[in-house]
Amino acid sequence: MNQKKTIPTLIVLGSGGHTTEMFRLLSGTDLNIYKPRYYTIATTDKMSAKKMNEFELNTLKDMDVSFINRSRHVGQSYFSSIFTTLWAFFTVIPIVYRVRPKLILVNGPGTCIPIVIASLLLWVLFLINRPKIIFVESICRVQSLSLTGKILQYLPVHILVQWPQLTEHYPKTQYIGRLV
């Protein structure tokens, strides 16, 4: 790979443990290649914003952030979450269009699905180049995929899991070792 070439990367911060895992993953990547880094954070998620600021403390020129409405609150019914997910979907379309990411990193939950769908939609409409999308399942998931992971199986997304036995149940997933 040409080391000079940078890769605009869109990173979706989920919340709580998901955000913690995402920054651990990012700590293993080459920040001089994967930049600019565009983060999306739920408006209500103070913790993720704080973690992002700590992580990007010395690299502020290489990053940007958008705050968006969360697609599903803990405890919200699946039915009403359909509408908030739709809403989130329309708010993220302009973000993805503006960012034109070559790489999208998601590890759920939050606005992960709307962003994946929005970017695939923009791609099939020839509005952006096809981004590589990578979903990393949480280390908490040992026997079954999360709802986000289950949905993403049906989309052109690379799915990494952190326990090998998951790849037996979900053939689309890949295990390359425990990552966080």
Next chain:
Amino acid sequence: MGKCAFITVGTTQFDLLIETIIHDSNVLETLINRLHIDKIILQTGNSQMPSYDNLSIPIEHYKYKDSIDNDIQQADIVISHAGAGTILQTLEAHKPLLVVVNEKLMNNHQLEIAHEMEQQGYLYHCTCSTIAKTLEKYVNHKFRQYEKGNPLLFGHYLNQIMS
């Protein structure tokens, strides 16, 4: 130096665990006589702190701290709810860990990780009614040491996929 047990429930309400630690004499006796614990620190989160007096062991308790890292570091055994974050944090600190499952929160996928970590020899898990019995297993027991995951593998994977 004295030995310390740290009990933590994260942000959950786990009244029965706190109650069992303080008022189940078998648990206290096992901690004191078998594991030579002489101090207990409780992080109670949303749980009720029951009243207590004349306990045979000094107790500190608080609801929340920004980070429980220090309490884990100074503990000789950690007794925790089944929260994945706490489980990983404790195993990464290489401290003996007993995970107590809250039976009021069934269908909790977090049980998966406690169960798997036990299978792999990193910890034991139990319910509130079996804490004393399970603690017996910690006498002179060496657990397998947990190694943190390796984010560099993820970095290599990205480089491969993007090249």
